[in-house]
Each structure stands twice: as C-alpha cells, then as structure tokens.
Amino acid sequence: MTSLVIAEHDNASIKGATFNTVxxxxKCxxxxxxxxxxxxxxKAAEAAAQIAGVAKVIHVDGAQFEHGLAENVAAQVLAIASSYSHILFPATASGKNIAPRVAAKLDVAQISDITKVDSPDTFERPIYAGNAIATVQSADSVKxxxxxxxxxxxxxxxxxSAPVENVPGAADAGKSKFVGQEIAKSDRPELTAAKIVVSGGRALGSNEKFHEVLEPLADKLGAAVGASRAAVDVGYAPNDLQVGQTGKIVAPxxxxxxxxxxxIQHLAGMKDSKVIVAINKDPEAPIFSVADYGLEADLFNAVPELIATL
Structure with missing residues (x-):
C-alpha cells in the first residue's frame, strides 16, 4: 500500500498545502x-525530498509541466497511477482542477475535501456547508x-532524506496552452496560510472603507485580509479574498x-479557526454563535479603538 501526493510548487519551492497533504x-x-x-x-524536488515522512520523490521535467496545466499533470499522474493505492491532492484550485480528471479516467469515485482518515478505505468529509460530517467508505482499488x-x-x-527518481514525462496533451498570468503582490501573509485573519463584510459600506478600516488592523497584527461573499459581490474586495463555502477555507x-x-456559507469557511472574534452591532447576528469573543459595537468606532490599544 503506497500513497502518491501531487505536489504544488512554483518550480523552485514547495507550496504549503503539500505539507498538510503529506x-x-x-495516515492512509x-x-x-x-x-x-x-x-x-x-529545487522543488529536492525540497520535497526533505519533507519528513516522504519515502520517495518522483521528479518529471518538461516544458509542458511548467505552469501546471491540469490536462498535462493529469496525464502524468495517470501514467504512474497503477503503482498506488491512494492518490491525494490538496483541495486547492489546482488540486480540484486535476483530481476529477484523474478519477474519471481511472473510473473511480473521487472523495472530496477529506478532513479525517479513519482507515485506509474510510474517510470523513463535511457536507451541508460543514453542518454534518459524512463518513465515506470506498471499495475502489485506487482512492x-x-x-x-x-x-x-x-x-x-x-x-x-527521500531519494529523487527522475522519470520520463507524459507527452503534452495539446488540449490547452498557457497564455499569461497577473500576480498580485502583497506584503501580507497568504490568506489560507496566515496565522491571523482580519475579515470584513458588507457593513463596511464601500471599497474605500473596507481598506481604510481593515488594513491598518491587519498591518498591526501581521494578518491576512479576508472578506465575506457579500462584500465581494458588491465590489468591496476582490474574490481571491473571499472566505467561505464558495471561497477559501481558513483555520488560523x-x-x-x-x-x-x-x-452559513461564510461560517463553513472559517469556523475551524482556533479563536474567533466578532465585531457587529446586531446582537442577533449568527456570527456570535460561533465566536469565542463577541463585541456588540459599531465597527467604525471599535476597530480604530482596537488599533489604538494595540
């Protein structure tokens, strides 16, 4: 029984989600x-070899893999899939793009977003926006x-100190091509990896207020900035800051x-946070039901006071 983890990397270093997936x-x-x-x-392969618990790194080099196109990576996974009982991807945008292609080609049922491994064939995953946990047992030869x-x-x-094995790459699938990318640079931590997250909702009232109120607090705490779907939908924040069921899952x-x-859609993305602080002037706001500390106050007064205190 051997598991294969599909690493996420930038060709120079391994991204954080890979370590959790290992x-x-x-546990499988x-x-x-x-x-x-x-x-x-x-360098990425060498970094993967240093991860504790890894028995072997399979390194495949080719121009067709430079940008991690799903069609090409899936073809490479399929080329070596017969040697593995479990194939695991981080539940990131990249992993969610590649995994279904692999599962479909292998004619097996994908098990998504697992949160616990009960046994090699039994896993737990959240359903109904995290309000229930399903225990799923798979009889497929490859999970x-x-x-x-x-x-x-x-x-x-x-x-x-895992050995690195170089293997030939699968041919370019020819179904997609990389055109370009625009990368937003920020001095703040990446949202899903941050130890502290400061998030704002529609109550902030405008894009200007969103940045004016939240960013000084985030800078003071060394935190990442997040947003509710409501704030994203009205244009206060870009969608890559959205926390929730249809955004990013965080647990700072x-x-x-x-x-x-x-x-409920927002709570599904952040309720596993270790300590939750809620600032809201509505005493009936559902956020208070999951908050460890709740402050019933106008955020436009409370946040500046908090910054001044810090």
Whole structure:
C-alpha cells in the first residue's frame, strides 16, 4: 500500500498545502511518494525530498509541466497511477482542477475535501456547508482524494532524506496552452496560510472603507485580509479574498470578523479557526454563535479603538 501526493510548487519551492497533504497521506498507511512535475523544478524536488515522512520523490521535467496545466499533470499522474493505492491532492484550485480528471479516467469515485482518515478505505468529509460530517467508505482499488488542508497539521519541511527518481514525462496533451498570468503582490501573509485573519463584510459600506478600516488592523497584527461573499459581490474586495463555502477555507489561530453577519456559507469557511472574534452591532447576528469573543459595537468606532490599544 503506497500513497502518491501531487505536489504544488512554483518550480523552485514547495507550496504549503503539500505539507498538510503529506500528513493525510501518511495516515492512509504505507509509504508516501511525492510527484513533482515541472520545468526546471530540481529545487522543488529536492525540497520535497526533505519533507519528513516522504519515502520517495518522483521528479518529471518538461516544458509542458511548467505552469501546471491540469490536462498535462493529469496525464502524468495517470501514467504512474497503477503503482498506488491512494492518490491525494490538496483541495486547492489546482488540486480540484486535476483530481476529477484523474478519477474519471481511472473510473473511480473521487472523495472530496477529506478532513479525517479513519482507515485506509474510510474517510470523513463535511457536507451541508460543514453542518454534518459524512463518513465515506470506498471499495475502489485506487482512492482519489482531495484533502482539506486546514484539517491536517503540516508535515515538517525538514528531517527527511527521500531519494529523487527522475522519470520520463507524459507527452503534452495539446488540449490547452498557457497564455499569461497577473500576480498580485502583497506584503501580507497568504490568506489560507496566515496565522491571523482580519475579515470584513458588507457593513463596511464601500471599497474605500473596507481598506481604510481593515488594513491598518491587519498591518498591526501581521494578518491576512479576508472578506465575506457579500462584500465581494458588491465590489468591496476582490474574490481571491473571499472566505467561505464558495471561497477559501481558513483555520488560523485568530480570526477577526468585522461587520460580518455570519451566513452559513461564510461560517463553513472559517469556523475551524482556533479563536474567533466578532465585531457587529446586531446582537442577533449568527456570527456570535460561533465566536469565542463577541463585541456588540459599531465597527467604525471599535476597530480604530482596537488599533489604538494595540
């Protein structure tokens, strides 16, 4: 029994979600192998070999893998899939794009967003926006899984000494091509990896107020900035900041919700946070039901006072 983790990387380093996925793979039993497919990704493969608990790294080099196009990565996974009992992807945009293609080609049922491994063939995953947990048992010979990374501790990035095996790459599928990308640069932590998240809702009233009120608090705390879907829908924040069922799932040490009512879709994305602080002037706001600390106040007064105190 051997598990294969599909690494996410930028051809130079391994992205954080991979470490959590390695932890989930280790709980499936047997050895853990990591696939690093990229272009000039030797450093990423070497970094993967250092992850504690990894038995082998499979390194595939080719121009067709440079940008992680789903069609090409899926073809590479399929080329080596017969050697594995479990194939695991982080439940990120990339993992969710590749995993269904692999599962369909293998004619198996994908098990999405797992939060716990009960046994090699039994897994837990949230359903109904996280209000219930389904226990799913699979009889498929190969289990294709996406992993909710916030549910698993990251494997140590050092301490391992896995061998790196170079294998030939699958041919370019020819079904898509990389055209370009625009990368937003920020000095703040990445939302899903941040230890502190400050999020705002529609109550902030405008794009200008969203930035004017939240960013000084985030800067003071060294936090990432998030937003509710309502705030994103009215244009206060870009959709890559959205936290919730249809956005990003976060579980920081501290989550501060400013002017967020607490719709079930938002709670599904942040209720696993270690400490939740809610600031809202509506005493009936659902966010108070999950908050460890609730402040019934006008956020336009409370947040500046909090910043001044800090």
């Amino acid at each position: 932890t989930a793979a280790a 039993g047997g050895d853990v192998h990591v696939l690093v497919s990229g272009s000039g990704a030797v 294709v899984l996406t992993v909710r990374t916030t549910a698993f501790d990251p494997a140590p990035s050092s301490g391992g 040490q501290l989550y501060i919700a400013c002017g967020i009512s607490g719709a």
